[in-house]
Amino acid sequence: MGQYTTDFGSIQSYKKGGVTAIDDDPKRYVFSNMFEVASKSAPYDRVAVAKNFEYVIESAKAEGESAWFSAAHDEFVVSMDGKVRVDFIKLDDPDALVDPESEGAVKLAGTPDGTNMGYVVLGRGHMAMLPVGAAYRFSAAETCTIIIQSIDGAVTQHKWAQFCQQ
Amino acid sequence: MAMKESALAGTDQGISNPRGLPITGTFAVNPADNITGYKSFQAGSFKFHRDEYFCYVTTPSGVHVMPADAFLRALMRDVAWGFFYGTVNFDQVFGTTNYYGEVDMFLGAMNEAYTDAGRDFVERFKADKLMDVFKQMISDWTNEGYDPFAAPMETGVPWGIKNGDNDDAVSRERVTARRMVGLPGDTPVRTDANGYPVNRMFADVPQDQPEVHAEPGFEHEVSAFNLFAYLSRSDVTWNPSVCSVVKDSLFCPTSEEYILPVEHGNDRCEWFIQLTDEITWNVKDGLTGRPRAVINMKAGDCCCMPADIRHQGFSAKRSMLLVWENGSPKVPELIRQGLAPQVAVEF
Numbered sequence: 001m002g003q004y005t006t007d008f009g010s011i012q013s014y015k016k017g018g019v020t021a022i023d024d025d026p027k028r029y030v031f032s033n034m035f036e037v038a039s040k041s042a043p044y045d046r047v048a049v050a051k052n053f054e055y056v057i058e059s060a061k062a063e064g065e066s067a068w069f070s071a072a073h074d075e076f077v078v079s080m081d082g083k084v085r086v087d088f089i090k091l092d093d094p095d096a097l098v099d100p101e102s103e104g105a106v107k108l109a110g111t112p113d114g115t116n117m118g119y120v121v122l123g124r125g126h127m128a129m130l131p132v133g134a135a136y137r138f139s140a141a142e143t144c145t146i147i148i149q150s151i152d153g154a155v156t157q158h159k160w161a162q163f164c165q166q
Numbered sequence: 167m168a169m170k171e172s173a174l175a176g177t178d179q180g181i182s183n184p185r186g187l188p189i190t191g192t193f194a195v196n197p198a199d200n201i202t203g204y205k206s207f208q209a210g211s212f213k214f215h216r217d218e219y220f221c222y223v224t225t226p227s228g229v230h231v232m233p234a235d236a237f238l239r240a241l242m243r244d245v246a247w248g249f250f251y252g253t254v255n256f257d258q259v260f261g262t263t264n265y266y267g268e269v270d271m272f273l274g275a276m277n278e279a280y281t282d283a284g285r286d287f288v289e290r291f292k293a294d295k296l297m298d299v300f301k302q303m304i305s306d307w308t309n310e311g312y313d314p315f316a317a318p319m320e321t322g323v324p325w326g327i328k329n330g331d332n333d334d335a336v337s338r339e340r341v342t343a344r345r346m347v348g349l350p351g352d353t354p355v356r357t358d359a360n361g362y363p364v365n366r367m368f369a370d371v372p373q374d375q376p377e378v379h380a381e382p383g384f385e386h387e388v389s390a391f392n393l394f395a396y397l398s399r400s401d402v403t404w405n406p407s408v409c410s411v412v413k414d415s416l417f418c419p420t421s422e423e424y425i426l427p428v429e430h431g432n433d434r435c436e437w438f439i440q441l442t443d444e445i446t447w448n449v450k451d452g453l454t455g456r457p458r459a460v461i462n463m464k465a466g467d468c469c470c471m472p473a474d475i476r477h478q479g480f481s482a483k484r485s486m487l488l489v490w491e492n493g494s495p496k497v498p499e500l501i502r503q504g505l506a507p508q509v510a511v512e513f
């Protein structure tokens with residue numbers, strides 16, 4: 001350990017900065033905090049905290065076990081502040097569950113048919129791929145925060161007015 | 167470097183030229199000065215020379231002087247990023263604007279005092295030709311022991327007469343994962359063994375690796391790595407590199423210490439996700455340079471830079487910042503047609 005302490009932030013303990021306008025409208029900066037968004041959301045609600053054209057970054061509270069999700073493209077997840085397990089199933093018929101032309105994640109009903117691909121266990125700051133053609137499910141024994149690099153889709157929630165600096 | 171190869175080469179849809187400028191084709195590299203030992207350079211009517219402390223940009227409308235450290239750090243980013251997205255202001259006066267295949271180089275064109283007084287000067291160049299001169303300039307003007315990518319406390323000094331070079335540093339290979347860092351055949355993770363020790367300011371960042379339990383045959387798809395550990399081992403500052411890719415959505419995290427060497431006037435919305443620690447951003451109007459906002463970001467904060475501003479960040483302790491870019495080749499055309507939004511989300 002050196003003389004420096006890295007400040008990570010977590011769903012239990014985060015500080016928030018903000019926009020000080022000189023000659024501008026703070027709303028234009030769409031400023032929020034991912035830990036605050038996760039802490040005030042139901043488990044695995046995928047709330048957009050960043051959007052650029054069709055692309056999004058979603059923040060979610062990881063707590064207990066999620067539904068199975070899949071998408072017609074790769075996605076990526078980062079655990080921000082705790083331990084999250086991700087299980088993977090190679091789908092027998094991905095196009096039957098997710099329109100191959102669609103964008104964004106889809107929440108699947110029940111456990112999809114396919115082959116067990118294995119799992120990863122992420123700690124703070126670990127990134128995993130959520131590969132196209134697979135379904136994935138998160139689980140976390142203790143509450144923490146995940147962010148997901150994805151595309152705006154069926155499961156993406158937009159709560160900008162609730163969470164962003166006005 | 168957060169751009170795709172295609173950006174430097176331009177797109178097929180025609181290149182934006184809002185000032186309607188012709189291409190300037192004359193370039194020169196002049197022999198080393200007898201006293202300082204530095205070469206001087208010329209691109210169109212722009213002349214560049216340096217001495218022990220300063221770099222000088224001479225144009226028909228006047229001379230502009232910058233400290234050599236600030237000039238070299240900015241030039242390094244402009245080179246490494248292939249002129250990047252939109253405008254790279256070396257300071258409040260001199261810079262480049264990328265039109266993806268062609269580049270406007272300017273003195274005072276993004277400074278309302280200069281434009282109001284009619285003292286601004288702009289010329290247009292083929293990107294690859296101007297890049298060739300810029301690369302020779304950063305190579306010649308960087309002395310042994312000085313790394314323009316490094317935080318100032320972690321490298322030597324840029325001052326003095328010509329003294330060797332540091333081409334290993336100034337010609338670093340840019341890091342652009344195709345799918346995700348750590349996948350077989352993709353960008354490798356950083357380790358002590360491959361020359362990336364943990365930075366002194368990130369000594370407390372855990373270096374544990376995720377548990378990966380891939381069933382046989384799925385090793386290429388069930389994959390994870392420690393992103394924070396990866397960033398704690400970065401040997402450069404303010405140099406986004408692509409770590410994961412969803413179509414044109416590029417996660418370009420980077421480690422930041424001291425000052426972003428340029429005032430970046432992006433031509434599209436650009437997101438910052440503060441992963442650790444704290445950065446303060448000074449935001450100015452993109453065209454005039456008038457101050458518009460000060461933004462303080464702490465770990466977990468998410469903030470979008472609108473497309474009509476310029477931004478410069480300050481990081482007292484080395485921090486991890488996720489720069490999130492949309493690298494779609496469709497975006498320059500949307501900008502040209504005025505269809506790209508200035509603000510990412512309206513609510």
Ligand SMILES: [Fe+2]
Nearest residue numbers: 430432436477
């Ligand atoms: Fe930027």
